[in-house]
Amino acid sequence: xxxxxxxxxxxxxxxxxxxxxxxxxxxxxxxxxxxxxxxxxxxxxxxxxxxxxxxxxxxxxxxxxxxxxxxxxxxxxxxxxxxxxxxxxxxxxxxxxxxxxxxxxxxxxxxxxxxxxxxxxxxxxxxxxxxxxxxxxxxxxxxxxxxxxxxxxxxxxxxxxxxxxxxxxxxxxxxxxxxxxxxxxxxxxxxxxx
Amino acid sequence: xxxxxxxxxxxxxxxxxxxxxxxxxxxxxxxxxxxxxxxxxxxxxxxxxxxxxxxxxxxxxxxxxxxxxxxxxxxxxxxxxxxxxxxxxxxxxxxxxxxxxxxxxxxxxxxxxxxxxxxxxxxxxxxxxxxxxxxxxxxxxxxxxxxxxxxxxxxxxxxxxxxxxxxxxxxxxxxxxxxxxxxxxxxxxxxxxxxxxxxxxxxxxxxxxxxxxxxxxxxxxxxxxxxxxxxxxxxxxxxxxxxxxxxxxxxxxxxxxxxxxxxxxxxxxxxxxxxxxxxxxxxxxxxxxxxxxxxxxxxxxxxxxxxxxxxxxxxxxxxxxxxxxxxxxxxxxxxxxxxxxxxxxxxxxxxxxxxxxxxxxx
Numbered sequence: 001x002x003x004x005x006x007x008x009x010x011x012x013x014x015x016x017x018x019x020x021x022x023x024x025x026x027x028x029x030x031x032x033x034x035x036x037x038x039x040x041x042x043x044x045x046x047x048x049x050x051x052x053x054x055x056x057x058x059x060x061x062x063x064x065x066x067x068x069x070x071x072x073x074x075x076x077x078x079x080x081x082x083x084x085x086x087x088x089x090x091x092x093x094x095x096x097x098x099x100x101x102x103x104x105x106x107x108x109x110x111x112x113x114x115x116x117x118x119x120x121x122x123x124x125x126x127x128x129x130x131x132x133x134x135x136x137x138x139x140x141x142x143x144x145x146x147x148x149x150x151x152x153x154x155x156x157x158x159x160x161x162x163x164x165x166x167x168x169x170x171x172x173x174x175x176x177x178x179x180x181x182x183x184x185x186x187x188x189x190x191x192x193x194x
Numbered sequence: 195x196x197x198x199x200x201x202x203x204x205x206x207x208x209x210x211x212x213x214x215x216x217x218x219x220x221x222x223x224x225x226x227x228x229x230x231x232x233x234x235x236x237x238x239x240x241x242x243x244x245x246x247x248x249x250x251x252x253x254x255x256x257x258x259x260x261x262x263x264x265x266x267x268x269x270x271x272x273x274x275x276x277x278x279x280x281x282x283x284x285x286x287x288x289x290x291x292x293x294x295x296x297x298x299x300x301x302x303x304x305x306x307x308x309x310x311x312x313x314x315x316x317x318x319x320x321x322x323x324x325x326x327x328x329x330x331x332x333x334x335x336x337x338x339x340x341x342x343x344x345x346x347x348x349x350x351x352x353x354x355x356x357x358x359x360x361x362x363x364x365x366x367x368x369x370x371x372x373x374x375x376x377x378x379x380x381x382x383x384x385x386x387x388x389x390x391x392x393x394x395x396x397x398x399x400x401x402x403x404x405x406x407x408x409x410x411x412x413x414x415x416x417x418x419x420x421x422x423x424x425x426x427x428x429x430x431x432x433x434x435x436x437x438x439x440x441x442x443x444x445x446x447x448x449x450x451x452x453x454x455x456x457x458x459x460x461x462x463x464x465x466x467x468x469x470x471x472x473x474x475x476x477x478x479x480x481x482x483x484x485x486x487x488x489x490x491x492x493x494x495x496x497x498x499x500x501x502x503x504x505x506x507x508x509x510x511x512x513x514x515x516x517x518x519x520x521x522x523x524x525x526x527x528x529x530x531x532x533x534x535x536x537x538x539x540x541x542x543x544x545x546x547x548x549x550x551x552x553x554x555x556x
Contacts, residue, residue, distance in 0.1 A: 028340075032336075051316065051317070051318050052318055055318050055321040055322055055325050058329070059325040062325075062329065063361070066335065066354055067358075070351065132318060132378060
């Protein structure tokens, strides 16, 4: 009973958080709603005994929101009149995407994969089953190829981001820190006999 | 489970939380006192010595003063976030203490097996601490943004960059600990280091110990990494517009983070509640843990009195160009050493050496 109560609490809060992200006028507020939503989703993972996934969700997603903050501060031009302007123009495309997602969600939930009979264990495992170890075992054996491909894609994105932003300007002066650190007294100081 | 049982459980939880939160708050108060005295001694002056004997009542007087001061909210600030920001800074700093194991107890022989003294005994405790630690940045960010002041905003942006740069190397340092202990449960990590100081992870992981402690220093925005509030450049960074109790909340969070980093350094690298040699086991484990943590708090203060503030590009260089390759290299070294014996029999001595610290392999 308690578990169901917590489920409804977390689920309702994450839906409210998700709505807040879209509906809040202030971009900062919607970022805060996003954090709130992630927290409640992590709570749902905890209820499923998936504490590793829950913590990773907080660590990675909520951590990444920090970068979103920077994005809001540095890049977004917040202009309310402009925000409303394109509403009708984007409505058909957005509506179609929302409709497709809705159909997909309904199809997935009614397909029978998520039935209580087909899921191997509905109840909780004992305390000796370590979530992290089990995920590691599957991830590095059965799904190794997919895992490695994902890693390589991330690496490519990483290198790409660096290549796009890194440029050395010839006319700017740069400090060579190791040179600065390695400086000795003899290099700078000259004793003059007067 | 009846209502009465639930009420009793809730009461026990509340007591457990109080038993952690109240000492933490007191320690924070007296850390400020110790800090002022120690820096005073190091700079050959007295430090606070007026209020009470040896100035011991100074923290209480400071608290009272801050409590009575007016909280000023700037006209153009975003009021809601301005008020929420100090709370968002403080909550992660306190919540992280939930998983810190302060020792093992049999409650004077009432329990047959030893219980770990922690509010929540998670088996992903290490990840939890890392995740909650990275949340403390949101208080700073919100404070910087909501204040509607350019100094505060620059402070917040700096804090973000600092957090991103140092969190990565901190995470890799923790991965090294994981590879030795084979568990993310903080109590199991401590148990893996039982049996004298030659079992402590500071020996095989000495560089990682340095990286972790220095990154912790950077994460809690202590000198020499306090560019976030560098008063020469950006006045006080994110706390420029705060006064009274809300200002105090920020420093409470900062000192709380400092104590947490000290405790975790002891738990991860210095054997937690285990005595350095078994002959000293008659002193309770919790005392050992707190003594070791107290030493690291002293080191934090020592740093502050010794080092000048880093220049911004120097700090970034340290995080990305020195710590990150160093930690990555150490992860690789540990991994290769662990399985070297299986690849080539002549390298078995490497596996044996590292296996001494890896209880999960035997």
